Amino acid sequence: MDFAFTAEEEGFADAVRRFLRDHPPSDFPADGMDAGYGSGANSKAFLRALAVQGWISMGWPPAFGGAGRPMFFKLVLMEELARAGAPFGPLAGVWQTADAIIEYGSERLRAELLPLIARGEASFWQGYSEPDAGSDLLALKTEAKRAGDHYVLRGHKIWSSHAGIATHGLVFARTSREARRSRGFSMFVVPNGTPGMDIRPITSLTGEVYHYEVFLDEVRVPEGLRLGPEGEGFVALLNGLDSDRFWGRFYKAPALERTLRRLVDHANTTRVDGVPLARDPGLRRRLAAMATELAALRWLFYRAACLLRDGAPVTYETAVAKVLADETGQKLARLGMDLLGLWGPLRAGSREARLDGEISHAYLTSLGHTIAGGTAEILRTTVATRGLGLPAGPRHN
Amino acid sequence: MDFRPSPAQQLLVATARDYLRRHCPIELVQRLALDGRNFDDKLWRGMAELGWPGLLVPGDYGGSDGSLLDVILLVEALGYASVPGPYVASAVAATSLLLGASAAQQERLLPALASGDRIATLALVEEAGSFDPAAVTLACDGAGRLTGRKLFVKDAHVADDLIVVLRDGAALLAADRRGIARLPLETISGEPLFEVTFDAVEVGADDRLTLRGDALGAALRAGALARTAEMVGAAQRILELTVEHARTRVQGGRPIGGHQAIQHACADLVRDVDCSRGLLYAAAWRASEAMPAEREVAMAKAYAGEACLAVARRAHQIFGAISYCEEHPLHLIHKRIQAASLDFGDPALHLETVARAIGLEA
Numbered sequence: 001m002d003f004a005f006t007a008e009e010e011g012f013a014d015a016v017r018r019f020l021r022d023h024p025p026s027d028f029p030a031d032g033m034d035a036g037y038g039s040g041a042n043s044k045a046f047l048r049a050l051a052v053q054g055w056i057s058m059g060w061p062p063a064f065g066g067a068g069r070p071m072f073f074k075l076v077l078m079e080e081l082a083r084a085g086a087p088f089g090p091l092a093g094v095w096q097t098a099d100a101i102i103e104y105g106s107e108r109l110r111a112e113l114l115p116l117i118a119r120g121e122a123s124f125w126q127g128y129s130e131p132d133a134g135s136d137l138l139a140l141k142t143e144a145k146r147a148g149d150h151y152v153l154r155g156h157k158i159w160s161s162h163a164g165i166a167t168h169g170l171v172f173a174r175t176s177r178e179a180r181r182s183r184g185f186s187m188f189v190v191p192n193g194t195p196g197m198d199i200r201p202i203t204s205l206t207g208e209v210y211h212y213e214v215f216l217d218e219v220r221v222p223e224g225l226r227l228g229p230e231g232e233g234f235v236a237l238l239n240g241l242d243s244d245r246f247w248g249r250f251y252k253a254p255a256l257e258r259t260l261r262r263l264v265d266h267a268n269t270t271r272v273d274g275v276p277l278a279r280d281p282g283l284r285r286r287l288a289a290m291a292t293e294l295a296a297l298r299w300l301f302y303r304a305a306c307l308l309r310d311g312a313p314v315t316y317e318t319a320v321a322k323v324l325a326d327e328t329g330q331k332l333a334r335l336g337m338d339l340l341g342l343w344g345p346l347r348a349g350s351r352e353a354r355l356d357g358e359i360s361h362a363y364l365t366s367l368g369h370t371i372a373g374g375t376a377e378i379l380r381t382t383v384a385t386r387g388l389g390l391p392a393g394p395r396h397n
Numbered sequence: 398m399d400f401r402p403s404p405a406q407q408l409l410v411a412t413a414r415d416y417l418r419r420h421c422p423i424e425l426v427q428r429l430a431l432d433g434r435n436f437d438d439k440l441w442r443g444m445a446e447l448g449w450p451g452l453l454v455p456g457d458y459g460g461s462d463g464s465l466l467d468v469i470l471l472v473e474a475l476g477y478a479s480v481p482g483p484y485v486a487s488a489v490a491a492t493s494l495l496l497g498a499s500a501a502q503q504e505r506l507l508p509a510l511a512s513g514d515r516i517a518t519l520a521l522v523e524e525a526g527s528f529d530p531a532a533v534t535l536a537c538d539g540a541g542r543l544t545g546r547k548l549f550v551k552d553a554h555v556a557d558d559l560i561v562v563l564r565d566g567a568a569l570l571a572a573d574r575r576g577i578a579r580l581p582l583e584t585i586s587g588e589p590l591f592e593v594t595f596d597a598v599e600v601g602a603d604d605r606l607t608l609r610g611d612a613l614g615a616a617l618r619a620g621a622l623a624r625t626a627e628m629v630g631a632a633q634r635i636l637e638l639t640v641e642h643a644r645t646r647v648q649g650g651r652p653i654g655g656h657q658a659i660q661h662a663c664a665d666l667v668r669d670v671d672c673s674r675g676l677l678y679a680a681a682w683r684a685s686e687a688m689p690a691e692r693e694v695a696m697a698k699a700y701a702g703e704a705c706l707a708v709a710r711r712a713h714q715i716f717g718a719i720s721y722c723e724e725h726p727l728h729l730i731h732k733r734i735q736a737a738s739l740d741f742g743d744p745a746l747h748l749e750t751v752a753r754a755i756g757l758e759a
Contacts, residue, residue, distance in 0.1 A: 299676060
């Protein structure tokens with residue numbers, strides 16, 4: 001066993017910290033709201049700054065313009081960025097899309113998109129959910145009909161994060177009617193602005209826009225923008241879900257640790273009747289327990305990381321880690337609200353707001369985390385059936 | 398970073414699992430828990446023949462130069478089998494303390510502990526009910542005599558030596574020395590705990606241990622880690638028993654594990670076991686690498702003390718009525734976790750260590 005980073009990984013962490021000192025995160029304007037996952041706001045300028053360092057493509061094979069760096073460099077980068085509260089919002093999605101294009105993308109996708117991604121000029125929204133296909137993704141109705149060397153897409157997607165400020169959508173659509181429910185789906189990379197695509201914002205409970213719904217009306221997509229073999233989209237999607245859950249939540253523990261450090265400072269410096277809040281036995285114990293839970297969460301993710309790195313079987317590990325990340329985030333937000341008392345619900349920018357209004361924002365955004373990307377219920381079922389071998393429940397075909 | 402035990406550690410664990418499957422079945426655990434002594438000479442001798450009591454001890458003193466991490470992996474296997482006995486008290490905590498004693502004392506005391514011929518236990522806790530050494534008040538009078546008592550001393554009935562923590566150090570006293578009495582406390586788990594009283598017990602200069610600076614702290618951390626490992630092993634066993642039950646118990650024409658309410662409860666068992674184990678291994682690794690590990694050990698013990706206990710309690714609900722019976726093994730494993738969560742510091746004590754480590758003003 002070994003619970004430390006290698007000298008190379010430590011050296012890279014130093015380089016990232018130097019970069020963050022030279023490029024303070026607060027200097028970068030936000031293009032889209034921080035949804036609270038730990039990857040900060042969506043900032044195009046910050047994504048480009050990462051690209052200048054070569055860090056977006058560092059894990060790609062040299063044949064695709066990458067530096068062939070090992071997976072743990074990506075973890076080190078994300079951990080340092082999250083610890084500093086940097087706005088690297090789209091990075092995880094960008095990495096995953098690039099990996100899929102390298103693994104089974106068409107020549108056209110490789111030639112057109114990889115250079116764009118490497119320069120930090122591409123980001124992606126997921127067109128998976130639909131109004132009647134949430135947890136039951138396979139109930140989706142969006143269709144892609146072959147028309148010569150094109151497909152014609154028609155449908156209605158929803159809950160697509162930052163779709164309005166991204167460059168491309170990853171649209172999951174039915175390409176044929178098959179007897180088996182999981183067959184006949186394909187994935188398409190559709191540039192924003194393609195005629196027939198109508199992207200409309202949904203105002204969230206924070207008052208800001210994070211999600212969009214996307215109407216697809218006779219959207220023509222060239223065959224070369226299909227990602228993976230026709231009809232095999234669901235297999236690719238399922239394979240991607242483990243890494244999706246992992247990469248979408250890996251940075252949550254270091255980000256929550258940052259929030260906890262702010263709460264500890266607040267508890268030390270805020271006095272009630274002359275006594276620091278830090279000495280309140282109940283709050284003190286909750287803060288210490290939270291630090292402990294965050295350490296457990298971090299190791300859970302690193303264990304999954306080692307399995308993914310080593311190509312070992314992953315059945316339940318990323319599912320259990322995602323659920324814990326999201327429920328721990330909710331618990332920390334609750335603790336923060338309790339600690340701030342009447343100041344808790346004040347918005348960022350309000351007079352008297354504490355900790356930059358970060359806690360009230362986290363309180364609201366964290367509500368969505370156990371829903372997005374697989375609800376906590378769906379994932380617990382995954383742990384039980386795929387991980388523990390308990391019988392799968394009834395399905396309706 | 399690597400979560401896999403080394404080949405030597407895998408061999409140690411596989412050997413232990415196999416030996417304990419054959420020599421410590423749950424029926425033996427059950428019988429020993431009921432017989433009042435909760436100790437099996439034959440099992441202890443068998444463990445000694447495998448060299449387990451000497452795992453932490455240097456080769457020069459009859460041990461096998463193992464690391465704390467090796468010991469933790471072994472104790473996890475002991476916990477999985479719910480092995481009763483003084484292994485943690487003697488081979489982990491007392492041995493760790495003696496590893497911080499003078500060379501002469503190590504040479505005199507460690508070989509008999511390593512061979513399992515002698516058993517030692519730590520007498521620390523007093524009326525305050527705390528494993529914090531700062532709470533210790535017991536001390537010899539001006540004439541070098543000890544009068545007072547210690548509480549919750551584990552395995553005192555089978556111990557040859559008591560290591561008595563005093564306000565100004567520690568003394569190793571034969572358990573049958575004149576003036577010492579061992580009075581059993583009756584526990585729900587059958588875990589042998591004792592009140593030990595001292596009535597003008599003579600403590601000579603030779604009885605006093607010459608300890609290096611943080612020897613007591615290191616021994617308490619080793620004990621806390623070992624009881625954490627025991628909880629993790631026990632919780633893993635509960636997880637496996639419970640999932641097997643959920644898979645095979647049929648009600649209403651289908652296995653109860655087909656119901657989401659049961660599935661989700663089982664998913665939470667996995668979460669609690671995996672998180673407890675991650676913190677345990679990370680802390681044990683740090684301690685084995687001689688890195689500062691106070692915070693990590695405290696986190697591991699505090700977390701497992703809550704999470705593994707939650708595993709046991711949730712398992713009763715999943716098992717239903719059968720787990721309320723004495724003949725069913727769940728309550729035994731549950732009670733073991735319950736006892737281990739308190740030994741070497743309860744979650745509250747360890748969370749206070751964490752609170753200070755994260756910078757909360759005291």
